[in-house]
Amino acid sequence: MLSDKTYHNSPVDFLIKKSLERKEVIQSKSGALVTYTGKYTGRSPGDRFIVDSPLTHDKINWGKVNVPISKEKYNLLYQKVSNFFDAEKEVFVVDAEVGADKKHSINLRVYCQYAYQAIFATHLFRRLKDIPADFKPDLTVYCAPSVTADPKTDGTNSEAFVILNFDDKKIIIGATKYLGEIKKAVFSYMNYLLPQKNVFPMHCSANIDVEGKTTAIFFGLSGTGKTTLSADPERRLIGDDEHGWSENGVFNFEGGCYAKCINIKKESEPQIWSAIHKKGAVVENVVLNNDGDFDFASDKFTENTRAIYPLESIDNSVPSGIGGQPKYVIFLTADGFGVLPPVAKLDFNQSAYHFLSGYTSKLAGTECGVKEPQPTFSAFFGEPFMPLKPMVYLNLLRDYLKKYDVKIYLVNTGWTGGAYGVGERISIHDTRSIITAILNGQLDDVACRYDKIFNLSVPTKVTGVEDKILDPSESWSDKEKYIDSANKLAQQFVNNIKKFTDVEQSIINSGPRISE
Incomplete structure (x- = not known):
């Protein structure tokens, strides 16, 4: 699943440059990037599925939240996503770690359609100082907003889909640009894995x-x-x-950190305010004023405005x-x-x-x-x-x-x-x-x-x-x-x-x- 130009673990400065060149984002007055996610400005819980299999069936709490999808339907959508990335001229890949405790961490690989998604993954997940040449992911995420499902043939409820396959250790995401879907899908995987280790x-x-x-x-x-x-x-x-x-x-x-921005004020939340304004932060669905500054009070696109920034942007964080x-x-x-x-x-x-x-x-x-x-x-x-x-x-x-x-x-x-x-x-x-x-x-x-x-x-x-x-x-x-x-x-x-x-x-x- 590699294109002619696959950018693997690129520096954030390079990804900023690419996201601007590709017109994926707008740069604010502070240097932070702004992206607009269109139709999907929050999670779409009705479009989330878990692949049902003999290995997982009796473990999962099936219902309105955890909705099953067959392996056959998953395979159809996985093939769509795979074909999309094979045809893309540029693909952005991020290798990272999930979990600060090495005893209970996993290796993660995220395939991204957009450069700003790669910035998100680089900031959100735990960065590895030295990525070995033989890095092997324990979980792989494919995020392709341009890939849509057909509910009639793909077994989904809409064009959007977030599907977790615990057996194959893969997650596929389509049709939605909302960055929170990446975050919460990986979280859900950890919440499946760790209790089985008494964590x-x-x-x-x-x-x-x-x-x-x-x-x-x-x-x-x-x-x-x-x-x-x-x-x-x-x-x-x-x-x-x-x-x-x-x-x-x-x-x-x-x-x-993936923080809410609506009505944020420097006086009440100085650390988060400062982090959002730093170069490299990616701000989601926040209105920009004519001078390029943020209008955090506006809910023009959604009240669920967000910003992603690395933990070290908070001065007194624990590295x-x-x-x-x-x-x-x-x-x-x-x-x-x-x-x-x-x-x-x-x-x-x-x-x-x-x-x-x-x-x-x-x-x-x-x-x-x-x-x-x-x-x-x-x-x-x-x-x-x-x-x-x-x-x-x-x-x-x-x-x-x-x-x-x-x-x-x-x-x-x-x-x-x-x-x-x-x-x-x-x-x-x-x-x-x-x-x-x-x-x-x-x-x-x-x-x-x-x-x-x-x-x-x-x-x-x-x-x-x-x-x-x-x-x-x-x-x-x-x-x-x-x-x-x-x-x-x-x-x-x-x-x-x-x-x-x-x-x-x-x-x-x-x-x-x-x-x-």
């Missing part, structure tokens, strides 16, 4: 104190604050999105991508109902309950067709990327929490004073103050009130946060409406947990309760 894969960010003693993990879906909260000037960033937890500690899968055993685990949610407290302490069973629930409000733009926040439950805070059966991931969480005596908190970065459209988003200042108090150990033994609807222990004092913020009922002008809204959300929790038929009653009893 816990996580949709989370992670950081560590400057002395290297206190590692923290932040679980959360897109838009809940994983990237923002882990990029803390007072701590060192291990990674912003995908990690493994092994007997050696926490390790980043990646070597870069090794490795931290010790975590002391704190934080579950992030962005509650669009405005009824969850901004922070709560979780016991062992509550941790299992909220890990399975994975509640947040799906934010606009992260998937095609999502225009405003919607309540959603995504098990493990990343169900779309977890192909194995739920108890596999739950048992890994429980084993690691118990083994390393970790403290767990639920932190709500969503709305207060009313639901989305009425209330306001909890300020980054307040959320950062809560996170700081957790990581400094200030909330370990603090006094708590009992939230009878959500069955949670809620701290009554947090340094730097007004007391009334800690009790969402106090910020609603209509208390009866608050109780009604809280009960509606609690009922959704109760309904959702019923789908996990193998879960012990002690975990079920740890969730929300309907208030009379």
Whole structure:
């Protein structure tokens, strides 16, 4: 699968030059590149498939998320992709590593139709200092946006496709230019592979104190604050999105960050702001002003505007991508109902309950067709990327929490004073103050009130946060409406947990309760 001109592991400066020459991108005032992805500005979950085979069939949690496709249909599309790359005049290939822990890492090769895709892969995955001549990939990804599927003959739902073939260790992507499909497809592969080695894969960010003693993990879906909260000037960033937890500690899968840009401000997120403006960053679907500067407030193309940059663009990042055993685990949610407290302490069973629930409000733009926040439950805070059966991931969480005596908190970065459209988003200042108090150990033994609807222990004092913020009922002008809204959300929790038929009653009893 090589063209006459295959550019293999090219330097970023060369790829920048090629992407500009080929008119794939526009160069901004800061030197960062801007690309527009057209029809697909977010993931297209309805177009993702897993090849069904005798080796994988009993392992996969088949359903709406993990949809099977036959080996025969896969072969048809793989041949289309292979023929496309054979006919291309220029092809860009990137060899990299996934996983900072050498014991659990894999070799990755990515075939790219566009030079800017190769920049993305170079930044996102872990770069190898010396690539051996006999480099052999453990996983190969083929990304060809110009290749489209025919649903009538190819067994897909549309022209777009993202197909994971675990047996052949290949991923093929067609019709979509959205860079996040590459990232999440590789993540899904790791989430299939690592649990079979007793390593816990996580949709989370992670950081560590400057002395290297206190590692923290932040679980959360897109838009809940994983990237923002882990990029803390007072701590060192291990990674912003995908990690493994092994007997050696926490390790980043990646070597870069793929951050949301919508409404980003230098004052509130200085590290990310700076990284986005550096030469070599690739910015996705952000409007450029006439002077070539970014308009981060514009959602002209999508609210899911993104930027990719290497981890070293964050000044206080951890180059090794490795931290010790975590002391704190934080579950992030962005509650669009405005009824969850901004922070709560979780016991062992509550941790299992909220890990399975994975509640947040799906934010606009992260998937095609999502225009405003919607309540959603995504098990493990990343169900779309977890192909194995739920108890596999739950048992890994429980084993690691118990083994390393970790403290767990639920932190709500969503709305207060009313639901989305009425209330306001909890300020980054307040959320950062809560996170700081957790990581400094200030909330370990603090006094708590009992939230009878959500069955949670809620701290009554947090340094730097007004007391009334800690009790969402106090910020609603209509208390009866608050109780009604809280009960509606609690009922959704109760309904959702019923789908996990193998879960012990002690975990079920740890969730929300309907208030009379």
